[in-house]
Amino acid sequence: LxxxxxxxxxxxxxxxxxxxxxxxxxxxxxxxxxxxxxxxxxxxxxxxxxxxxxxxxxxxxxxxxxxxxxxxxxxxxxxxxxxxxxxxxxxxxxxxxxxxxxxxxxxxxxxxxxxxxxxxxxxxxxxxxxxxxxxxxxxxxKPNTFNTPGVEEHAYFLKEAEDALNIRHSVIDCFERASLPNLTEEERKKILHFVVVGGGPTGVEFSAELHDFLVQDVAKIYPKVQEFTKITLLEAGDHILNMFDKRITAFAEEKFQRDGIDLKTGSMVVGVTADEISTKERETGKIVSEPYGMVVWSTGIGxxxxxxxxxxxxxxxxxxxxxxxxxxxxxxxxxxxxxxxxxTINQRRVMEDIAAIFNKADKGNTGTLNKKDFNSVVKDICQRYPQVELYLKKNKLKNIANLLKSANGEDTQVNIEKFKQALSEVDSQMKNLPATAQVASQQGKYLAKCFNKMEKCEKKPEGPLRFRGEGRHRFQPFRYRHFGSFAPLGGEQTAAELPGDWVSIGHSSQWLWYSVYASKLVSWRTRMLVISDWTRRFVFGRDSSS
Ligand code: FAD
Ligand code: MG
Ligand code: MG
Ligand code: MG
Ligand code: MG
Missing domain, CATH: 3.50.50.60 (FAD/NAD(P)-binding domain)
Incomplete structure (x- = not known):
């Protein structure tokens, strides 16, 4: 028609x-x-x-x-x-x-x-x-196995809802098997040896949850075999939770020690068979194999x-x-x-754009920047190049003006060479954003907002150097805002690292954790369900049927 x-x-x-x-x-x-x-x-x-x-x-x-x-x-x-x-x-x-x-x-x-x-x-x-x-x-x-032989076949991952249920069934299954008659002590020990590979947030939290389950519930339900249980946490690096503040790492390592979780740092898993897990100790280069009942693999993603x-x-x-x-x-x-x-976002380097940034700031084309020129672009530079802020923070400088001062003394007139020199170290602070739900959800929201005004923006897309205030409908680049991270450590204790170097560890952060996660749940339905699960657990303990 x-x-x-x-x-x-x-x-x-x-x-x-x-x-x-x-x-x-x-x-x-x-x-x-x-x-x-x-x-x-x-x-x-x-x-x-x-x-x-x-x-x-x-x-x-x-x-x-x-x-x-x-x-x-x-x-x-x-x-x-x-x-x-x-x-x-x-x-x-x-x-x-x-x-x-x-x-x-x-x-x-x-x-x-x-x-x-x-x-x-x-x-x-x-x-x-x-x-x-x-x-x-x-x-x-997807979970990354680093092509370690046997992992795909014998280890459990913790990524999807099914994975968590499979783990739950398998843990309980281990206890039921270990409780059967006619087993030697060695056999019971093997079945009840739980190995967690990877000392990142997920591996650590899982170990803590497993430990809570062993001391709070298993002691009551399977008292006869409780003495044979053991949790081993294997980490290839020097420390667990290495993306967190050192105080949190130290606290977590001590707590695990006290709890009797066998934390082995510097040990890299080289293979898993149906009965044994083999690790290579970094210091000695020795390969050690240990029998296990269950392995949970949590070493990152690919x-x-x-x-x-x-x-x-x-x-x-x-x-x-x-x-x-x-x-x-x-x-x-x-x-x-x-x-x-x-x-991951391929972040732009300041050094690649340095001449353009300088020209942008140098409104009168004088070849030097004075304080006023400079102030007009500082905010945009920090916005566009997050590494600048990280660098200032690391060097305890209040702003870029201070950075220029520290590089050029009291001289407030800066030419391009001095400008380059002052900012030359900044790119070393470039960091990829972490693979977290916080980043993912902020990116989803950001992109949706861009799409909501796409018609206007498509006509005037913003190039890498067009700074703010040059037209209302241009896209701002994505900028991540970190609201802090939690590391639940079991026993109703959580470590929290909040913006501004604020670290809090213990029971009070556990309550903060409960409330933050309850508020982050996407619907009132799930919020109600989770809160009632927590309440049920406090009142009746955990369910141990599989
Ligand atoms: P996902 O959330 O994994 O979503 C991927 C989606 O794509 C899924 O729906 C999947 O089914 C689908 N999919 C897969 N393949 C295909 C395909 N071929 N075609 C179409 N669809 C496909 N982050 C935090 O910030 N805080 C935490 O406390 C935290 N705890 C975590 C605990 C665990 C156990 C795990 C596993 C992760 C945790 N994370 C946490 C990290 C966080 O879950 C991830 O960073 C986040 O899920 C990434 O979001 P995404 O949208 O990229 O991927
Ligand atoms: Mg996921
Ligand atoms: Mg990413
Ligand atoms: Mg998800
Ligand atoms: Mg997704």
Missing amino acids: VYSDSDPLKRILHADATLDSDGNPIRKKKVVVLGSGWSGYSFLSYLNNPNYDVQVVSPRNFFLFTPLLPSVTNGTVEARSIVEPIRGLMRKKGFEYKEAECVKIDASNKKIHCRSKEGSSLKGTTEFDMDYDILILAVGA SRPVIKDFMQQIGQGQRRVLATDEWLRVEGCDGVYALGDTA
């Missing part, structure tokens, strides 16, 4: 389509979102732009509140309580959802290839292709195969992690964005 511009029928026939200023229907841009985790869910919740046709593809039809996942492993919290079905959000927003996994991205044809869960009874419906105009990669990452393949296609094959710019656009591929654990 062809309508003339003046055709009155046209408006009626297309009453629900969006029309452009000439009255022509606009084809909505198709946005395909891969993933329903922290970043994907946050993006979808904040997206409010009727001009997009939004399609979501994820193998799981729920959002998972991962910070409480370790508490599921011992039954403190039920798995059901920390998942939020996404169908509700889809309906509310008018988005479409397909329960499938993207197995291949065809960037040059703007297509993705998807596969629904295996075991679908209708042949031929399990695979399908989708086109996109804009693709949002929010697929997260890229998913679909992302690795995509990186090959777009010329990022040499990289370890997919790179985006500060606007979260995948480098080397138009129309594709990446969020959360899927990617």
Whole structure:
């Protein structure tokens, strides 16, 4: 059908389509979102732009509140309580959802290839292709085994809701097996030896949860075998929780010592068999093997195969992690964005832009900066180059003016050479953002907000050096705000590291932890469920059926 511009029928026939200023229907841009985790869910919740046709593809039809996942492993919290079905959000927003996994991205044809869960009874419906105009990669990452032999086959991971339930069943199973008659003491010891690999936040929290379960519940339920239990925590580096403040690391290591958790630092796992786990001690180079009942592997994350393949296609094959710019656009591929654990931001170096920054500040083109010139761009520099702030903080300087002073003495007139010299060390402070829910959800929110004003922004995108105040609709680059981190250490004690070097450890931070996580839960439904789980645990103890 062809309508003339003046055709009155046209408006009626297309009453629900969006029309452009000439009255022509606009084809909505198709946005395909891969993933329903922290970043994907946050993006979808904040997206409010009727001009997009939004399609979501994820193998799981729920959002998972991962910070409480370790508490599921011992039954403190039920798995059901920390998942939020996404169908509700889809309906509310008018988005479409397909329960499938993207197995291949065809960037040059703007297509993705998807596969629904295996075991679908209708042949031929399990695979399908989708086109996109804009693709949002929010697929997260997978546990990294570093290709250590036997890990995939014999160890448990703690990443998804199923993983936590599997661990819970397996722990209880170990106790039931160890309680059977006709076992030697050695055999019982082996079955009840729990090994945790990785001293990061997840491994540490899981060890603590397991320990609480052993002392608080197992003592009552399986008193006969309690004496045979042992937890070993293996860490390849010198310390556990090395991303935290030293005071927290020290406290955690001491607490684990007191609790009888066997913490072995400097030991790298080199292999796992059905019965034994082998580690190489860094100092002696000796390989030691120990029998175990259960191994939980938590040594960090790596890229998913679909992302690795995509990186090959777009010329990022040499990289370890997919790179985006500060606007979260995948480098080397138009129309594709990446969020959360899927990617890292390729932060710009101050030194690359130094001449441009200088010219920007030097309004009168005098070749020198005075204090006033300088103040006008300082805020933007700090915003655009987060490493500047980190550098100032590390060197206990109040602001860049002080930095210039420390480099150039009292001379407040700065030329380009002096400017360079003063900022020459700053880039050494460049750091990738951590792979956390905090980062992922902020990125999802940021990108949704950009998309909400996309029409305005597309006409005036902001280049790397256009600073604030040059047009209201330009995108600001993504900037992370750190609200602090927690490390639950068991026994109702938590370590908290809050902005401004504030460290707090103990029972009071445990209550802070309870309230922060309760408030971060995405719905009142899950909040109610989790709080009632916590209450049930306080009153009745944990459930030990498997
Ligand atoms: P995810 O949340 O992992 O979401 C990925 C989504 O993509 C999932 O829905 C998945 O099903 C889907 N998907 C996977 N493959 C495909 C595919 N091929 N196609 C389509 N969809 C796909 N962070 C904190 O800040 N604080 C904490 O206390 C904390 N505790 C944690 C505890 C545990 C046990 C774990 C495992 C993580 C914890 N994290 C914590 C880290 C945090 O969970 C991650 O950083 C965060 O989930 C990253 O978000 P994401 O959106 O990138 O990925
Ligand atoms: Mg996600
Ligand atoms: Mg998640
Ligand atoms: Mg996850
Ligand atoms: Mg990331």
